[in-house]
Amino acid sequence: MLHPLNTDLIARTADFVREKFLHEGSGHDWEHIRRVWQVARALAEETPEANPLITELGALLHDVADWKFHDGDEEAGPRAARAWLEGLQADEHVIRAVETIIREVSFKGVGVPTPMSTVEGALVQDADRLDAIGAIGVARAFAYGGHKGRPLHDPDIPPVQHESFASYKQNVAPTINHFYEKLLHLQERLHTPAAQRVAAQRHAFMETFLTQFLREWEGQDLHPA
Numbered sequence: 001m002l003h004p005l006n007t008d009l010i011a012r013t014a015d016f017v018r019e020k021f022l023h024e025g026s027g028h029d030w031e032h033i034r035r036v037w038q039v040a041r042a043l044a045e046e047t048p049e050a051n052p053l054i055t056e057l058g059a060l061l062h063d064v065a066d067w068k069f070h071d072g073d074e075e076a077g078p079r080a081a082r083a084w085l086e087g088l089q090a091d092e093h094v095i096r097a098v099e100t101i102i103r104e105v106s107f108k109g110v111g112v113p114t115p116m117s118t119v120e121g122a123l124v125q126d127a128d129r130l131d132a133i134g135a136i137g138v139a140r141a142f143a144y145g146g147h148k149g150r151p152l153h154d155p156d157i158p159p160v161q162h163e164s165f166a167s168y169k170q171n172v173a174p175t176i177n178h179f180y181e182k183l184l185h186l187q188e189r190l191h192t193p194a195a196q197r198v199a200a201q202r203h204a205f206m207e208t209f210l211t212q213f214l215r216e217w218e219g220q221d222l223h224p225a
């Protein structure tokens, strides 16, 4: 159970993040944060060793200043979270735990391991990754691609297995490539059995989507066999 003071800390943080993200159109909208928060909270309820305050604050603040929108400054997120939580006089150990979650949470390329050093971080990463797959994952990928002016697909540009964060960051490929470079790999990179169960059907849906997309692209559905 959360102490009332901690419930207040979470509610104020939710208001702060909602305000900040309400008009963001790149797939980092408040509704993404809200879903990650709800899923992380549900995972924490099934994980007795997870501190619910750290899990919920980590989920709410995990994208607070994403590197993709801050010229690659990977410390922008932890810095913004610290400034906000210090203003609310949160405990130093809570602030540090949240900073660690933000530093570790992001996907950095298929060939780059992203272990989480805390159980709360593992729950936030699972929740974040579940929101990148399935029907919502498909919608978010194309919203992001549109925001960046990318084509949907180009059969002449093959997907790349990024082996470093630097190469992953520089990616400007068509959006379909993102499925092969990231989204289809997320199912294998989850920590909790609960998230793995949810991921199985979301993953299957993405495969169905891709099969149909490529069939339509090639006009194969015009003349069914």
Ligand code: ADP
Pocket: 026, 027, 028, 066, 105, 106, 107, 128, 129, 131, 132, 137, 140, 141, 142, 144, 145, 171, 173, 174, 175, 178, 183
């Ligand atoms: P995460 O929250 O796992 O760190 P990101 O912040 O990298 O994910 O991405 C936010 C959303 O934008 C996700 O749904 C992700 O799939 C999508 N996205 C990120 N990079 C690309 C890309 N190159 N093409 C299409 N979608 C992308």
Ligand code: NI
Pocket: 032, 036, 062, 063, 128
């Ligand atoms: Ni996120």
